[in-house]
Amino acid sequence: MTQQAHPHSDHACCAAASGPASNKAPKTVKDDPSADALYTCPMHPEIRQSTPGSCPICGMALERSGLPTGEEPDNPELRDFKRRFFVGVALTLPVLLLAMGPMLGLPIRDWLGTSFALWLEMLLATPVIFYSGWVFLKRGAISFKTGHLNMFSLIAIGVLAAWGFSVVAVLAPEVFPPGFRGADGHVGVYFEAGAVIVVLVLLGQILELGARIAPVRRFRLCLIWPPNRLW
Numbered sequence: 001m002t003q004q005a006h007p008h009s010d011h012a013c014c015a016a017a018s019g020p021a022s023n024k025a026p027k028t029v030k031d032d033p034s035a036d037a038l039y040t041c042p043m044h045p046e047i048r049q050s051t052p053g054s055c056p057i058c059g060m061a062l063e064r065s066g067l068p069t070g071e072e073p074d075n076p077e078l079r080d081f082k083r084r085f086f087v088g089v090a091l092t093l094p095v096l097l098l099a100m101g102p103m104l105g106l107p108i109r110d111w112l113g114t115s116f117a118l119w120l121e122m123l124l125a126t127p128v129i130f131y132s133g134w135v136f137l138k139r140g141a142i143s144f145k146t147g148h149l150n151m152f153s154l155i156a157i158g159v160l161a162a163w164g165f166s167v168v169a170v171l172a173p174e175v176f177p178p179g180f181r182g183a184d185g186h187v188g189v190y191f192e193a194g195a196v197i198v199v200l201v202l203l204g205q206i207l208e209l210g211a212r213i214a215p216v217r218r219f220r221l222c223l224i225w226p227p228n229r230l231w
Protein backbone atom coordinates (compact mmCIF):
# COMPACT_ATOMS: atom_id res chain seq x y z
CA MET A 1 0.00 0.00 0.00
CA THR A 2 1.51 3.25 -1.10
CA GLN A 3 0.89 6.52 0.49
CA GLN A 4 -0.85 9.06 -1.73
CA ALA A 5 1.10 12.15 -2.61
CA HIS A 6 0.26 14.92 -0.28
CA PRO A 7 -1.08 18.01 -2.09
CA HIS A 8 0.92 20.46 -0.03
CA SER A 9 -0.45 23.62 -1.49
CA ASP A 10 -4.03 22.58 -0.76
CA HIS A 11 -3.50 22.39 2.94
CA ALA A 12 -3.28 25.45 5.06
CA CYS A 13 -0.83 23.75 7.40
CA CYS A 14 1.56 22.90 4.57
CA ALA A 15 1.03 26.14 2.74
CA ALA A 16 2.09 27.93 5.89
CA ALA A 17 5.21 25.79 6.07
CA SER A 18 6.19 26.03 2.39
CA GLY A 19 4.91 29.47 1.47
CA PRO A 20 6.19 32.90 2.36
CA ALA A 21 4.96 32.47 5.90
CA SER A 22 7.58 29.75 6.39
CA ASN A 23 10.19 32.47 6.87
CA LYS A 24 8.39 33.40 10.03
CA ALA A 25 10.02 31.82 13.07
CA PRO A 26 7.92 29.06 14.60
CA LYS A 27 6.22 29.79 17.88
CA THR A 28 8.55 28.85 20.67
CA VAL A 29 8.32 29.06 24.42
CA LYS A 30 9.98 32.45 24.15
CA ASP A 31 6.83 33.81 22.48
CA ASP A 32 5.02 33.17 25.71
CA PRO A 33 5.60 36.21 27.96
CA SER A 34 5.50 34.07 31.07
CA ALA A 35 8.15 31.70 29.70
CA ASP A 36 10.89 34.26 30.24
CA ALA A 37 9.95 34.66 33.84
CA LEU A 38 12.66 33.56 36.20
CA TYR A 39 11.63 32.28 39.56
CA THR A 40 13.81 33.12 42.49
CA CYS A 41 13.90 32.76 46.26
CA PRO A 42 13.31 35.95 48.30
CA MET A 43 16.02 34.78 50.71
CA HIS A 44 18.46 33.33 48.18
CA PRO A 45 18.56 35.43 44.99
CA GLU A 46 21.24 33.15 43.54
CA ILE A 47 18.54 30.51 43.07
CA ARG A 48 16.98 31.16 39.66
CA GLN A 49 14.96 28.76 37.57
CA SER A 50 12.42 29.02 34.77
CA THR A 51 9.67 27.11 36.54
CA PRO A 52 7.96 27.60 39.91
CA GLY A 53 9.00 25.40 42.78
CA SER A 54 10.65 25.57 46.16
CA CYS A 55 14.08 26.86 47.10
CA PRO A 56 16.56 23.97 47.44
CA ILE A 57 18.26 25.84 50.31
CA CYS A 58 15.49 27.13 52.58
CA GLY A 59 12.45 25.39 51.07
CA MET A 60 10.45 28.60 50.57
CA ALA A 61 8.21 28.85 47.53
CA LEU A 62 10.00 30.61 44.67
CA GLU A 63 8.49 33.84 43.36
CA ARG A 64 8.58 35.41 39.94
CA SER A 65 11.37 37.92 39.66
CA GLY A 66 11.20 41.27 37.89
CA LEU A 67 8.77 44.14 37.98
CA PRO A 68 5.05 43.37 38.09
CA THR A 69 3.45 43.53 34.67
CA GLY A 70 0.03 44.60 35.87
CA GLU A 71 -1.35 41.13 35.28
CA GLU A 72 -2.08 39.16 38.38
CA PRO A 73 0.16 36.09 38.13
CA ASP A 74 -1.48 32.73 38.24
CA ASN A 75 -0.23 30.94 41.29
CA PRO A 76 -0.86 27.19 41.03
CA GLU A 77 1.03 26.64 44.28
CA LEU A 78 -1.36 28.89 46.21
CA ARG A 79 -4.37 27.07 44.75
CA ASP A 80 -2.78 23.72 45.61
CA PHE A 81 -2.01 24.83 49.18
CA LYS A 82 -5.57 26.08 49.68
CA ARG A 83 -6.99 22.77 48.50
CA ARG A 84 -4.68 20.85 50.84
CA PHE A 85 -5.52 23.26 53.66
CA PHE A 86 -9.28 22.84 53.38
CA VAL A 87 -8.98 19.05 53.21
CA GLY A 88 -6.66 19.22 56.23
CA VAL A 89 -9.06 21.38 58.25
CA ALA A 90 -12.03 19.16 57.45
CA LEU A 91 -10.18 16.06 58.68
CA THR A 92 -8.33 17.65 61.59
CA LEU A 93 -11.41 19.07 63.34
CA PRO A 94 -12.88 15.63 64.12
CA VAL A 95 -9.42 14.40 65.16
CA LEU A 96 -9.20 17.32 67.58
CA LEU A 97 -12.68 16.54 68.88
CA LEU A 98 -11.74 12.90 69.47
CA ALA A 99 -8.46 13.81 71.17
CA MET A 100 -9.47 16.85 73.19
CA GLY A 101 -13.15 16.10 73.79
CA PRO A 102 -12.57 14.10 77.01
CA MET A 103 -10.48 16.97 78.42
CA LEU A 104 -13.34 19.38 77.72
CA GLY A 105 -15.91 17.21 79.46
CA LEU A 106 -17.19 15.53 76.30
CA PRO A 107 -17.06 11.76 76.93
CA ILE A 108 -16.72 10.98 73.24
CA ARG A 109 -14.33 8.08 73.87
CA ASP A 110 -16.86 6.49 76.21
CA TRP A 111 -19.48 6.72 73.49
CA LEU A 112 -17.29 5.29 70.75
CA GLY A 113 -14.97 3.08 72.78
CA THR A 114 -11.31 4.05 73.17
CA SER A 115 -9.98 1.54 70.62
CA PHE A 116 -12.44 2.65 67.95
CA ALA A 117 -11.73 6.31 68.71
CA LEU A 118 -7.98 5.71 68.29
CA TRP A 119 -8.51 3.90 64.98
CA LEU A 120 -10.75 6.74 63.82
CA GLU A 121 -8.09 9.29 64.74
CA MET A 122 -5.54 7.30 62.74
CA LEU A 123 -7.80 7.04 59.69
CA LEU A 124 -8.61 10.75 59.75
CA ALA A 125 -5.11 12.04 60.52
CA THR A 126 -3.18 9.91 58.02
CA PRO A 127 -4.48 11.76 54.91
CA VAL A 128 -3.75 15.06 56.65
CA ILE A 129 -0.12 14.04 57.12
CA PHE A 130 0.41 12.45 53.69
CA TYR A 131 -1.88 14.52 51.48
CA SER A 132 -2.10 17.96 53.10
CA GLY A 133 1.43 17.72 54.46
CA TRP A 134 3.00 16.08 51.42
CA VAL A 135 4.59 19.31 50.20
CA PHE A 136 6.37 19.75 53.53
CA LEU A 137 7.49 16.13 53.68
CA LYS A 138 8.89 16.51 50.17
CA ARG A 139 10.71 19.73 51.05
CA GLY A 140 12.02 18.09 54.22
CA ALA A 141 13.33 15.13 52.20
CA ILE A 142 15.04 17.52 49.76
CA SER A 143 16.65 19.37 52.68
CA PHE A 144 18.16 16.12 53.97
CA LYS A 145 19.25 15.10 50.50
CA THR A 146 20.99 18.39 49.77
CA GLY A 147 22.28 18.86 53.32
CA HIS A 148 20.58 22.27 53.62
CA LEU A 149 18.54 21.70 56.76
CA ASN A 150 15.72 24.19 57.24
CA MET A 151 12.28 24.68 58.76
CA PHE A 152 10.82 21.88 56.64
CA SER A 153 13.41 19.40 57.98
CA LEU A 154 12.01 20.03 61.47
CA ILE A 155 8.40 19.91 60.32
CA ALA A 156 8.95 16.62 58.48
CA ILE A 157 10.71 15.03 61.46
CA GLY A 158 8.12 16.27 63.97
CA VAL A 159 5.09 15.29 61.95
CA LEU A 160 6.44 11.87 60.95
CA ALA A 161 7.58 11.15 64.54
CA ALA A 162 4.13 12.02 65.93
CA TRP A 163 2.36 9.99 63.26
CA GLY A 164 4.76 7.01 63.39
CA PHE A 165 4.69 6.76 67.19
CA SER A 166 0.90 6.95 67.20
CA VAL A 167 0.47 4.32 64.48
CA VAL A 168 2.64 1.87 66.44
CA ALA A 169 0.67 2.75 69.60
CA VAL A 170 -2.59 1.81 67.83
CA LEU A 171 -1.41 -1.22 65.83
CA ALA A 172 1.10 -2.77 68.25
CA PRO A 173 0.63 -1.26 71.73
CA GLU A 174 2.28 -4.30 73.31
CA VAL A 175 5.72 -3.12 72.16
CA PHE A 176 5.56 -0.23 74.62
CA PRO A 177 6.51 -0.71 78.28
CA PRO A 178 3.71 -0.41 80.86
CA GLY A 179 4.83 3.09 81.80
CA PHE A 180 3.58 4.34 78.43
CA ARG A 181 0.00 3.26 79.13
CA GLY A 182 -2.65 5.52 80.53
CA ALA A 183 -5.35 4.72 83.06
CA ASP A 184 -7.45 3.16 80.31
CA GLY A 185 -4.59 0.81 79.36
CA HIS A 186 -3.96 2.47 75.97
CA VAL A 187 -0.78 4.15 74.84
CA GLY A 188 -1.21 7.86 74.20
CA VAL A 189 -1.31 9.00 70.57
CA TYR A 190 -0.30 12.27 68.92
CA PHE A 191 -2.32 12.22 65.71
CA GLU A 192 -3.92 15.56 66.55
CA ALA A 193 -0.51 17.17 67.12
CA GLY A 194 0.80 16.07 63.71
CA ALA A 195 -2.39 17.09 61.92
CA VAL A 196 -2.57 20.50 63.61
CA ILE A 197 1.09 21.22 62.77
CA VAL A 198 0.41 20.46 59.10
CA VAL A 199 -2.73 22.64 58.97
CA LEU A 200 -1.08 25.57 60.74
CA VAL A 201 2.03 25.45 58.57
CA LEU A 202 -0.20 25.30 55.48
CA LEU A 203 -2.08 28.36 56.76
CA GLY A 204 1.23 30.16 57.24
CA GLN A 205 2.33 29.29 53.70
CA ILE A 206 -0.99 30.48 52.26
CA LEU A 207 -0.70 33.80 54.11
CA GLU A 208 2.88 34.17 52.91
CA LEU A 209 2.01 33.45 49.27
CA GLY A 210 -0.98 35.81 49.52
CA ALA A 211 1.25 38.54 50.96
CA ARG A 212 3.56 38.20 47.96
CA ILE A 213 0.64 38.72 45.56
CA ALA A 214 -0.68 41.77 47.44
CA PRO A 215 1.87 44.26 46.00
CA VAL A 216 1.04 43.05 42.48
CA ARG A 217 -2.67 43.68 43.16
CA ARG A 218 -1.90 47.20 44.39
CA PHE A 219 0.25 47.85 41.33
CA ARG A 220 -2.63 46.69 39.16
CA LEU A 221 -5.00 49.06 40.93
CA CYS A 222 -2.56 51.89 40.27
CA LEU A 223 -2.78 51.13 36.55
CA ILE A 224 -6.58 50.96 36.54
CA TRP A 225 -7.62 53.66 38.98
CA PRO A 226 -6.50 57.27 39.08
CA PRO A 227 -4.26 58.00 42.08
CA ASN A 228 -6.79 60.30 43.77
CA ARG A 229 -9.16 57.34 44.13
CA LEU A 230 -6.51 55.13 45.66
CA TRP A 231 -5.50 57.37 48.58
Ligand SMILES: [Zn+2]
Nearest residue numbers: 041044055058
Ligand atom coordinates in the same frame (compact mmCIF):
# COMPACT_ATOMS: atom_id res chain seq x y z
ZN1 LIG B 1 15.77 30.16 49.77
